[in-house]
Amino acid sequence: MSEKEAKWYVAHTYSGHEKKVKANIEKIVENRGMEDVIHEVVVPTEEKVEVKDGKKKVKQKKIFPGYVIVKMIMNDESWYVVRNTRGVTGFVGPASKPVPLTDEEVRWMGIEDKTPSIDIEVGEAVKVTSGPFENFIGEVKGINNEKQTLRVSISMFGRETPVELEFTQVEKL
Structure with a gap:
C-alpha cells in the first residue's frame, strides 16, 4: 500500500x-x-x-x-x-x-493549476485595473503567491495607504 x-x-x-x-x-x-x-x-x-x-x-x-x-x-x-x-x-x-x-x-x-505566476516583483509600480481602487497607481510591497494577492501602497488623499489586491486586479507599468 x-x-x-x-x-x-x-x-x-x-x-x-x-x-x-x-x-x-x-x-x-x-x-x-x-x-x-x-x-x-x-x-x-x-x-x-x-x-x-x-x-x-x-x-x-x-x-x-x-x-x-x-x-x-x-x-x-x-x-x-x-x-x-x-x-x-x-x-x-x-x-x-x-x-x-x-x-x-x-x-x-482544476485542483493543481490554481497558482498562476505573476511577472511583478516587490518595489515595482503597478496600476489597479479593477475594484474600488481602479486607476490608482501604487508600489508593490509584498506578494503572497498562495493567496494570489499583492500588498500595494497607493497614494490616497496625500497619504500612502496599504491595500491588498488580487493578481487579476493589477497590471505592471
Missing part, C-alpha cells in the same frame, strides 16, 4: 461538513507532524455570481458537495488519519483500497 509519490485521493464526507473536515484533517496533520505524508486538503469550489435585490454577490459554491480531495502518500497511518477524521465516511474506491485520481482527472478538476 505504500508509495513514494503523493497522489490525490477523494474522501467522502457528510454533506455540508466539507470545510470542517478539511480543517480537522489539517489540524491532525499539524499536531502529529505528518506534513511530509499528507500534503494538502482541498474542497473544490467555483465562484458563482448571484443577483439578489439588484445587487451582485460572488459566492463560493462547492463543485463536489460531500467530498474533499486529499493529496497524500498512501500508507496505513495516513489512511487511518483521514478515514477516522470526524465527518469522513470513507474513501472513494473499493472498501479498503482508495483509488488515486488520474493526472487527467486532477487537471479536469
Whole structure:
C-alpha cells in the first residue's frame, strides 16, 4: 500500500461538513507532524455570481458537495488519519483500497493549476485595473503567491495607504 509519490485521493464526507473536515484533517496533520505524508486538503469550489435585490454577490459554491480531495502518500497511518477524521465516511474506491485520481482527472478538476505566476516583483509600480481602487497607481510591497494577492501602497488623499489586491486586479507599468 505504500508509495513514494503523493497522489490525490477523494474522501467522502457528510454533506455540508466539507470545510470542517478539511480543517480537522489539517489540524491532525499539524499536531502529529505528518506534513511530509499528507500534503494538502482541498474542497473544490467555483465562484458563482448571484443577483439578489439588484445587487451582485460572488459566492463560493462547492463543485463536489460531500467530498474533499486529499493529496497524500498512501500508507496505513495516513489512511487511518483521514478515514477516522470526524465527518469522513470513507474513501472513494473499493472498501479498503482508495483509488488515486488520474493526472487527467486532477487537471479536469482544476485542483493543481490554481497558482498562476505573476511577472511583478516587490518595489515595482503597478496600476489597479479593477475594484474600488481602479486607476490608482501604487508600489508593490509584498506578494503572497498562495493567496494570489499583492500588498500595494497607493497614494490616497496625500497619504500612502496599504491595500491588498488580487493578481487579476493589477497590471505592471
